[in-house]
Amino acid sequence: MGAVLVTGGAGYIGSHIVRRLLEEGRDVIVLDDLSEGHRAAVADGATLVEGDCGDERLLGEVLAGERVSWIVHMAASSLVGESIEDPAKYYDNNVAKGLALLDGARRAGVAGIVFSSSAAVYGDPADLPITEEQPAAPTNPYGETKIAFERALGWYRRAYGTRYASLRYFNAAGAHPSGGIGEDHARETHLIPRLLGALLRGGAPVPIFGEDYPTADGTCIRDYVHVVDLAEAHVLALAALESGRIDAGAFNLGNGEGFSVREVVDTVARVTGSQPPTTRAPRRPGDPAILVASSARAAKRLGYRPSIPRLEDIVATAWRWHREHPEGYGDRAR
Ligand code: UDP
Numbered sequence: 001m002g003a004v005l006v007t008g009g010a011g012y013i014g015s016h017i018v019r020r021l022l023e024e025g026r027d028v029i030v031l032d033d034l035s036e037g038h039r040a041a042v043a044d045g046a047t048l049v050e051g052d053c054g055d056e057r058l059l060g061e062v063l064a065g066e067r068v069s070w071i072v073h074m075a076a077s078s079l080v081g082e083s084i085e086d087p088a089k090y091y092d093n094n095v096a097k098g099l100a101l102l103d104g105a106r107r108a109g110v111a112g113i114v115f116s117s118s119a120a121v122y123g124d125p126a127d128l129p130i131t132e133e134q135p136a137a138p139t140n141p142y143g144e145t146k147i148a149f150e151r152a153l154g155w156y157r158r159a160y161g162t163r164y165a166s167l168r169y170f171n172a173a174g175a176h177p178s179g180g181i182g183e184d185h186a187r188e189t190h191l192i193p194r195l196l197g198a199l200l201r202g203g204a205p206v207p208i209f210g211e212d213y214p215t216a217d218g219t220c221i222r223d224y225v226h227v228v229d230l231a232e233a234h235v236l237a238l239a240a241l242e243s244g245r246i247d248a249g250a251f252n253l254g255n256g257e258g259f260s261v262r263e264v265v266d267t268v269a270r271v272t273g274s275q276p277p278t279t280r281a282p283r284r285p286g287d288p289a290i291l292v293a294s295s296a297r298a299a300k301r302l303g304y305r306p307s308i309p310r311l312e313d314i315v316a317t318a319w320r321w322h323r324e325h326p327e328g329y330g331d332r333a334r
Pocket of ligand 1: 080171189190191192194206207208209210220221222261284287
């Protein structure tokens with residue numbers, strides 16, 4: 001059982017994965033340039049290598065020096081809006097650097113990769129809930145770069161035998177129930193932390209991006225999944241790959257139900273006891289109206305089953321993290 005290299009392991013989702021892998025008794029090496037991640041988010045038992053996953057020399061050293069048998073590839077840029085404004089950043093971070101990692105893994109004889117993909121690969125889905133059979137049709141560069149890397153994984157699997165699981169996350173939310181790690185982005189764009197931040201810090205009301213979508217209340221519907229359930233799915237995917245139960249595939253990771261932006265605002269109000277300040281705003285470019293997953297394939301083939309499915313509970317764990325860490329990890333000027 002060799003070590004697991006987690007790129008982006010100091011980030012929001014990555015730090016939760018690292019914890020679970022350590023609980024499983026794995027040796028974990030985190031490769032993170034700390035551009036979005038936090039040193040303090042990396043659990044004590046893991047080795048942090050500070051650097052870029054596209055740095056071939058560094059990667060060669062890490063893969064040669066340690067017995068890395070698996071990679072969980074999380075390091076990426078992940079904002080839809082930013083990807084439309086700056087596609088170059090997304091093709092570089094998510095495709096060019098990803099390919100450097102993939103090829104380094106091939107040369108080093110790494111058994112396989114668990115890849116952090118996204119619901120953004122589907123674009124505006126034809127049918128709901130979304131199954132993996134639906135064609136990829138991204139509506140933004142972020143989704144394009146995720147499907148590009150997934151396809152590279154498919155061809156590498158075929159030619160070189162590198163196993164993989166592409167985990168297509170829907171909306172990651174919440175924080176570790178221990179209260180020790182959570183979400184802390186330099187520029188927060190996500191709905192739930194923005195609403196909680198507005199309650200804690202005051203400031204400008206949170207914009208509701210579009211109230212003219214074809215949904216019951218006119219706001220976008222998303223499938224919010226607890227971050228510890230996403231983390232668990234990586235452990236399950238690794239186990240399935242390692243045992244040979246699967247050798248390749250894409251898996252949706254959702255929570256079975258969609259909530260509109262308005263419903264999320266109401267849930268935040270109920271959980272916190274305060275009404276977050278909001279304001280009407282135009283649609284955000286690149287946002288599909290509804291994204292709700294069928295996670296039936298992940299349930300059947302990986303044994304995936306969310307342990308914190310209720311939106312109230314998801315918001316409550318996030319609320320605890322933000323209340324107890326109003327400055328996040330406290331490692332940057334706000
Ligand atoms: N959203 C919003 N106001 C905000 C941030 C997000 O109305 O300040 C909406 C956004 O348009 C989307 C949903 O909330 O419909 C979830 O957005 P988020 O950025 O959290 O995640 P994404 O779906 O982009 O991964």
